Amino acid sequence: MEQMTFAFLGLGLIGGSIAKAIRAAYPGCFIRACDTDPATLKLALAEGTADEITDHIGEDNGAAFTSCDFLFLCAPVSQNDSNLLLIRSFLLNAEENGCILTDVGSVKTTIHEHIEQLGLTSCFIGGHPMAGSERIGYQNSKASLLENAYYILTPTRDVPRRQLERYAALVKAMGAIPLILDYRQHDYVTAAISHLPHVIASSLVNLVKSSDNEDGIMKLVAAGGFKDITRIASSSTVMWQQICLTNGENISRLLERYISSLEKVKDEIDRHDAGHLYDFFDCARNYRDSFIDASSGPIKKVYTVNVEIPDEAGSLASVATLLALNNISIKNIGIVHNRESEDGVLRIEFYEEAAIEKAAKLLNSRGYTVFLKK
Numbered sequence: 489m490e491q492m493t494f495a496f497l498g499l500g501l502i503g504g505s506i507a508k509a510i511r512a513a514y515p516g517c518f519i520r521a522c523d524t525d526p527a528t529l530k531l532a533l534a535e536g537t538a539d540e541i542t543d544h545i546g547e548d549n550g551a552a553f554t555s556c557d558f559l560f561l562c563a564p565v566s567q568n569d570s571n572l573l574l575i576r577s578f579l580l581n582a583e584e585n586g587c588i589l590t591d592v593g594s595v596k597t598t599i600h601e602h603i604e605q606l607g608l609t610s611c612f613i614g615g616h617p618m619a620g621s622e623r624i625g626y627q628n629s630k631a632s633l634l635e636n637a638y639y640i641l642t643p644t645r646d647v648p649r650r651q652l653e654r655y656a657a658l659v660k661a662m663g664a665i666p667l668i669l670d671y672r673q674h675d676y677v678t679a680a681i682s683h684l685p686h687v688i689a690s691s692l693v694n695l696v697k698s699s700d701n702e703d704g705i706m707k708l709v710a711a712g713g714f715k716d717i718t719r720i721a722s723s724s725t726v727m728w729q730q731i732c733l734t735n736g737e738n739i740s741r742l743l744e745r746y747i748s749s750l751e752k753v754k755d756e757i758d759r760h761d762a763g764h765l766y767d768f769f770d771c772a773r774n775y776r777d778s779f780i781d782a783s784s785g786p787i788k789k790v791y792t793v794n795v796e797i798p799d800e801a802g803s804l805a806s807v808a809t810l811l812a813l814n815n816i817s818i819k820n821i822g823i824v825h826n827r828e829s830e831d832g833v834l835r836i837e838f839y840e841e842a843a844i845e846k847a848a849k850l851l852n853s854r855g856y857t858v859f860l861k862k
Contacts, residue, residue, distance in 0.1 A: 494520070495556045497545065531626060558655075560590055594616060609646040611651070612647060617633075683739050795836060
């Protein structure tokens, strides 16, 4: 296979994860990386993620960064705009060279409009891997971040079909799921399922902060439900500030509808409307459960049991050893720290559904209390 060449302008969490996934899929490829952080570049080179590094783009190396199969814009939005201006002259013949220009931003309208203004529509395909973490930076990147995640592609009207097919093939090779959308549809969809939840999570955290007493009792007892719904509030503040500024119209429109729905629920609570409150929670539960489908999508059904174990040294190891000796493979195992809504203290996840019944029967026979997840 002909050696593929990739270039990255910016190498943070997402850029680093994509580079690592590409390295895993194409070990013999060549990767150039540009970043303003010397520590990031040094680590990327030491880990073998990048073959060539630089801290700037200019006349001396601009051509090298556009002489590639894929050029990823992975810096913050404002920096991406500056980088595009620096390499525009080298990109104008990108279609002839076969270079695919792409980005990884959560908002697509602004980058598409900029690409249009620069006359680069023949080589640009917007990209958005629907994966991430509350942790930031290259040091937290990993190839597995993209596994089974949707990777949305937003091609321009001028990009050749063969280029879109090349990109989709790359996405599949990285272990992600390509999904092709119009960039305007992308921004409305992500406003609902990604951007609005971050606004809600941060608002809830700030509400608790302002409502707590001097002793911090709310903060002290905040358990599973609160932690689960607010985890994403720990994400990059600058990134989410920029997302709200660049996709504000969609977020505001959906936020208005969300506020209206909250006012409706508040009214039902005030009126002690048992029937409508039941319908409210039941509808949400049923729809949320429909997301978990082992046959499609990135949200997979998990095969888990919870097990009561004594609070003493060696208890967890005893359970793990018992299962291993009976040829029951464990995918993940850990202590459930939240007893607010979970039965059992030890949570065990298996690779397949058949292992649940076998493990439960074995553990029950040894005196353990097992709670099957529904």
